[in-house]
Amino acid sequence: MPRPTDAAKITRREALRRTVLFSTAALATSGRSFLRAAPVETKFDSGGLHLLALGDYGTHGDARQISVARAMSKFAKSLDQPLTAVLALGDNFYKPITPNRFQDHFEDMYSKDGLDCPFYACAGNHDYGPKYDPQEGKLQMQLDYAKNNPDSRWKFPAKWYTLELPSADKPLVKMIVLDGNFWEGALTPQEKIAQRRFFEAELKKKSDAPWLWVVNHFPIFSDGHGHGDNAALLREWGKLLQDYPVSLCLAGHDHIMQHVQVDDYHPSFIVSGAGGAALYKLNDKCRGYTNNSSLGFNHIHVTPEKLNVQFITSDGDCIHHFQRTPKGELTVKV
Numbered sequence: 001m002p003r004p005t006d007a008a009k010i011t012r013r014e015a016l017r018r019t020v021l022f023s024t025a026a027l028a029t030s031g032r033s034f035l036r037a038a039p040v041e042t043k044f045d046s047g048g049l050h051l052l053a054l055g056d057y058g059t060h061g062d063a064r065q066i067s068v069a070r071a072m073s074k075f076a077k078s079l080d081q082p083l084t085a086v087l088a089l090g091d092n093f094y095k096p097i098t099p100n101r102f103q104d105h106f107e108d109m110y111s112k113d114g115l116d117c118p119f120y121a122c123a124g125n126h127d128y129g130p131k132y133d134p135q136e137g138k139l140q141m142q143l144d145y146a147k148n149n150p151d152s153r154w155k156f157p158a159k160w161y162t163l164e165l166p167s168a169d170k171p172l173v174k175m176i177v178l179d180g181n182f183w184e185g186a187l188t189p190q191e192k193i194a195q196r197r198f199f200e201a202e203l204k205k206k207s208d209a210p211w212l213w214v215v216n217h218f219p220i221f222s223d224g225h226g227h228g229d230n231a232a233l234l235r236e237w238g239k240l241l242q243d244y245p246v247s248l249c250l251a252g253h254d255h256i257m258q259h260v261q262v263d264d265y266h267p268s269f270i271v272s273g274a275g276g277a278a279l280y281k282l283n284d285k286c287r288g289y290t291n292n293s294s295l296g297f298n299h300i301h302v303t304p305e306k307l308n309v310q311f312i313t314s315d316g317d318c319i320h321h322f323q324r325t326p327k328g329e330l331t332v333k334v
């Protein structure tokens with residue numbers, strides 16, 4: 001596919017500064033990577049929640065992980081309201097987990113100076129052993145650390161769980177956190193059945209939360225080269241995402257930052273996999289906003305009426321920013 005000229009890309013991006021309703025084609029014209037960045041937005045309506053999300057960050061404390069951690073802390077301190085939570089989207093620890101790693105590569109890495117809030121984790125493929133990393137029991141170590149250290153910000157109550165924020169009695173967001181490790185050696189057949197029952201039951205359960213999100217490590221739709229779309233998860237969860245009012249799907253796994261809207265699907269699909277590991281190349285699908293030029297993380301501000309989702313680089317720039325209503329009205333701001 002021929003690449004559009006820079007002039008054509010600028011025109012297309014400018015054309016996106018308007019409201020669209022489920023306009024997959026319009027979002028796709030936002031291009032694969034940013035031509036220019038905007039300052040991050042830090043002033044929002046009061047009464048909402050502020051969340052950060054990052055994935056694929058557990059690189060043994062290298063410079064890339066440090067740069068994103070520092071950018072998160074700096075951004076959080078620039079907000080005029082406190083952070084509610086960080087969503088840790090998996091591949092939390094590459095390589096074996098040694099006893100000091102929770103302290104060095106989580107507690108100290110993600111400074112309480114700015115990031116003094118719970119980190120809710122899910123399981124990436126590298127969080128299992130030994131197929132992806134030569135250590136048995138890596139995931140259980142992460143579950144155990146949360147259980148044995150209730151004062152820690154590290155929250156990982158189970159392989160799959162429900163999270164209601166700010167509280168279960170008055171939720172603004174209901175998140176269903178899942179384990180998408182369907183490969184041989186990870187979830188057992190019995191666990192897959194149990195998780196499926198849990199997922200359906202949680203989707204059916206009546207909730208006062210205006211927002212319903214699904215969180216797991218693996219994107220169902222991705223333009224990252226090497227992984228791409230996940231046929232197993234599409235088979236397993238695709239119909240449920242169409243049948244229930246899920247508005248946001250958050251994942252990592254591909255080391256890119258991406259926002260796509262997919263025909264016949266209600267949710268906005270976010271990939272936030274640029275938290276520290278080496279970035280991936282892209283495939284040639286170009287279905288939405290996709291960036292593989294920068295490490296970074298997501299900021300999400302939630303009110304009952306509106307989501308603001310910012311894609312923020314380790315340099316502190318905003319490279320994509322969209323708003324969305326529960327019904328799916330979408331406005332691309334950057």
Ligand SMILES: [Fe+2]
Nearest residue numbers: 091124125253
């Ligand atoms: Fe992964």
